[in-house]
Amino acid sequence: KKIVTLAGDGIGPEIMAAGLEVLAAVASKINFDYTVEAHPFGGAAIDETGHPLPEKTLTAAKEADAILLAAIGGPQYNDATVRPEQGLLALRKALGLFANIRPVQIFDALKHLSPLKPEIIEGVDFVVVRELTGGIYFGEHTLNDRSARDINDYTYEEIERIIKIAFEIARGRGKKVTSVDKQNVLATSKLWRIVAEDVAKAYPDVMLEHALVDSLAMKMITNPSDFDVIVTENLFGDILSDESSVLPGTLGVMPSASHAANGPSLYEPIHGSAPDIAGLGIANPISMILSVAMMLRESFKATAGAQYIENAVNKTLLEGVLTKDLGGTASLSEMTAAIIDNL
Amino acid sequence: KKIVTLAGDGIGPEIMAAGLEVLAAVASKINFDYTVEAHPFGGAAIDETGHPLPEKTLTAAKEADAILLAAIGGPQYNDATVRPEQGLLALRKALGLFANIRPVQIFDALKHLSPLKPEIIEGVDFVVVRELTGGIYFGEHTLNDRSARDINDYTYEEIERIIKIAFEIARGRGKKVTSVDKQNVLATSKLWRIVAEDVAKAYPDVMLEHALVDSLAMKMITNPSDFDVIVTENLFGDILSDESSVLPGTLGVMPSASHAANGPSLYEPIHGSAPDIAGLGIANPISMILSVAMMLRESFKATAGAQYIENAVNKTLLEGVLTKDLGGTASLSEMTAAIIDNL
Ligand SMILES: CC(C)[C@H](C(=O)O)[C@@H](O)C(=O)O
Ligand SMILES: CC(C)[C@H](C(=O)O)[C@@H](O)C(=O)O
Numbered sequence: 077k078k079i080v081t082l083a084g085d086g087i088g089p090e091i092m093a094a095g096l097e098v099l100a101a102v103a104s105k106i107n108f109d110y111t112v113e114a115h116p117f118g119g120a121a122i123d124e125t126g127h128p129l130p131e132k133t134l135t136a137a138k139e140a141d142a143i144l145l146a147a148i149g150g151p152q153y154n155d156a157t158v159r160p161e162q163g164l165l166a167l168r169k170a171l172g173l174f175a176n177i178r179p180v181q182i183f184d185a186l187k188h189l190s191p192l193k194p195e196i197i198e199g200v201d202f203v204v205v206r207e208l209t210g211g212i213y214f215g216e217h218t219l220n221d222r223s224a225r226d227i228n229d230y231t232y233e234e235i236e237r238i239i240k241i242a243f244e245i246a247r248g249r250g251k252k253v254t255s256v257d258k259q260n261v262l263a264t265s266k267l268w269r270i271v272a273e274d275v276a277k278a279y280p281d282v283m284l285e286h287a288l289v290d291s292l293a294m295k296m297i298t299n300p301s302d303f304d305v306i307v308t309e310n311l312f313g314d315i316l317s318d319e320s321s322v323l324p325g326t327l328g329v330m331p332s333a334s335h336a337a338n339g340p341s342l343y344e345p346i347h348g349s350a351p352d353i354a355g356l357g358i359a360n361p362i363s364m365i366l367s368v369a370m371m372l373r374e375s376f377k378a379t380a381g382a383q384y385i386e387n388a389v390n391k392t393l394l395e396g397v398l399t400k401d402l403g404g405t406a407s408l409s410e411m412t413a414a415i416i417d418n419l
Numbered sequence: 420k421k422i423v424t425l426a427g428d429g430i431g432p433e434i435m436a437a438g439l440e441v442l443a444a445v446a447s448k449i450n451f452d453y454t455v456e457a458h459p460f461g462g463a464a465i466d467e468t469g470h471p472l473p474e475k476t477l478t479a480a481k482e483a484d485a486i487l488l489a490a491i492g493g494p495q496y497n498d499a500t501v502r503p504e505q506g507l508l509a510l511r512k513a514l515g516l517f518a519n520i521r522p523v524q525i526f527d528a529l530k531h532l533s534p535l536k537p538e539i540i541e542g543v544d545f546v547v548v549r550e551l552t553g554g555i556y557f558g559e560h561t562l563n564d565r566s567a568r569d570i571n572d573y574t575y576e577e578i579e580r581i582i583k584i585a586f587e588i589a590r591g592r593g594k595k596v597t598s599v600d601k602q603n604v605l606a607t608s609k610l611w612r613i614v615a616e617d618v619a620k621a622y623p624d625v626m627l628e629h630a631l632v633d634s635l636a637m638k639m640i641t642n643p644s645d646f647d648v649i650v651t652e653n654l655f656g657d658i659l660s661d662e663s664s665v666l667p668g669t670l671g672v673m674p675s676a677s678h679a680a681n682g683p684s685l686y687e688p689i690h691g692s693a694p695d696i697a698g699l700g701i702a703n704p705i706s707m708i709l710s711v712a713m714m715l716r717e718s719f720k721a722t723a724g725a726q727y728i729e730n731a732v733n734k735t736l737l738e739g740v741l742t743k744d745l746g747g748t749a750s751l752s753e754m755t756a757a758i759i760d761n762l
Contacts, residue, residue: 091643159603192536193534219609221574223575224606225570226555227568227570228570230436230566232564232565232566258654258657260504261556261560264567289658292659292661293659298534314632319662322640
């Protein structure tokens with residue numbers, strides 16, 4: 077099994093190293109054989125080659141069995157013409173990573189970090205499924221001096237395949253899909269709702285509800301335990317999946333997976349590259365480590381390995397081993413070592 | 420002064436009546452002379468004339484000095500071809516109501532309603548300024564069987580005038596503008612950020628910061644007291660202004676104003692028509708009543724009148740007079756009477 081790693085920028089290399097340490101430890105427990113191939117990506121690749129997604133990196137990614145990405149970006153690229161994010165968008169498109177999956181859960185040991193009252197986050201356990209290769213992200217963008225235009229396109233097929241993913245996930249969980257659109261205004265959302273209804277016919281065991289994006293942006297915070305699987309288009313998914321990180325009160329423990337119809341999946345923390353603390357050895361590696369767990373489960377069907385990691389993270393947090401962002405004093409290496417000890 | 424009222428649907432007529440009672444009471448205190456002209460709008464107008472914004476209603480609205488709108492919509496129109504929202508969008512466009520203003524504040528007496536911890540909402544006091552007549556709402560919408568397209572357009576001038584409004588408001592308050600875009604992806608957002616920088620030059624006394632919409636959707640909940648004036652485009656503003664109602668924990672106390680470059684402004688509650696409780700006499704009239712206060716201040720420079728109403732609402736809530744949605748048992752008419760008593 078070939079795993080391609082894209083450590084990227086800022087704290088990326090440190091947390092990637094931590095993720096790989098945990099992977100090595102769990103692999104020996106479950107007899108999982110793999111090779112790792114590191115490639116430049118994002119800002120690091122711009123510095124090295126002038127391009128955020130060098131040809132070689134893309135070729136390697138295409139040939140991988142799974143991809144681990146840590147984080148990209150940094151203030152030095154903010155006003156540049158070539159930017160790290162372009163590499164990420166190009167990678168998603170080139171690999172056809174149309175389904176972005178973000179589980180939202182609250183760790184018992186971290187409940188106090190949530191800005192929400194305990195009774196609100198009680199029982200929160202949902203998944204945000206975001207369409208990742210269509211919509212206004214990939215329509216034509218025209219920037220003139222006095223005007224600008226973006227085009228938002230969706231085809232029936234693009235919507236159908238992501239809605240199917242949501243229903244499949246819901247079937248294995250709480251059997252409820254909340255499909256989010258702005259159907260009272262957008263044509264793409266009108267189509268979205270039609271397709272959602274069509275797909276639902278094949279899943280009589282799963283309940284489908286529709287929500288308008290403005291209303292859902294409220295309910296996700298006021299009634300978060302009402303949701304099981306939330307599915308939406310690219311731009312709404314960008315906003316809502318970031319908003320969902322409000323519930324655990326930290327970006328530091330949330331992994332994500334992005335899947336294609338064929339070919340490798342990509343796993344990454346939902347947080348950014350945190351350039352302000354890069355190299356200090358105090359970054360929180362948990363999102364990265366949980367992304368490794370998602371990879372084991374979803375790409376390699378190594379459920380036991382995934383479970384070992386998730387249990388170890390939970391135990392470590394309950395023992396009070398916390399990095400600075402979680403209110404503790406543990407360093408990145410102390411946190412990683414504690415998780416490996418608890419495997 | 421001619422005030423045109425559009426009571427609309429659901430609880431609309433009841434809360435409009437309450438708002439007008441309060442207006443009458445305060446008008447006699449401050450010697451404010453006005454006439455009221457009621458017109459059908461939304462679902463009510465569809466039922467009567469087949470159109471959500473009849474010609475006569477539009478003509479009257481154009482000739483008004485200010486417009487009060489209560490609420491529109493209802494389940495009976497959900498699958499109809501002609502829908503109440505179309506009237507609202509057409510009215511905004513026809514009157515050029517490009518600037519939607521939503522103040523976000525927490526009433527002391529209602530703090531417990533917030534899903535957020537008390538320390539998070541401490542000191543929250545900001546305004547969301549939403550562009551209301553441009554962007555993807557008003558670009559061409561194309562719906563085919565197998566695909567759909569929406570077009571997102573902004574001109575320099577459209578962005579400039581709304582950013583100016585934000586800076587003017589900030590100048591009279593906390594002197595900080597947070598401009599929200601998705602500049603790393605959208606051309607319209609790249610233009611948005613350029614214009615924001617250009618406008619900022621004329622306001623050296625006001626601080627400008629930029630935020631990406633995904634990141635702001637988080638920070639608005641985790642750090643709400645950081646904000647003074649948040650300004651954004653139409654679709655992001657729709658999502659973020661609804662999301663901001665999470666902070667007070669109720670839609671029932673939030674008014675809004677929509678302004679044009681010339682001509683009358685429109686004032687309305689941010690909540691919907693609540694068809695489930697329509698006609699029961701238990702709706703909460705406070706958003707409507709506070710919208711009347713905004714009208715007095717912003718359209719008629721009757722600051723004293725606005726202040727009387729706002730103080731009376733505050734006092735009434737502190738006395739524990741609460742409608743059902745606020746956890747109390749007061750009826751709509753009891754709440755209205757209590758507010759009038761406290762004027
Ligand atoms: C970096 C940016 C282009 C990206 C997006 O908007 O998709 C990011 O916000 C994300 O959610 O992965
Ligand atoms: C009814 C709908 C078209 C409208 C909008 O999206 O603008 C509403 O949500 C609002 O925010 O006033």
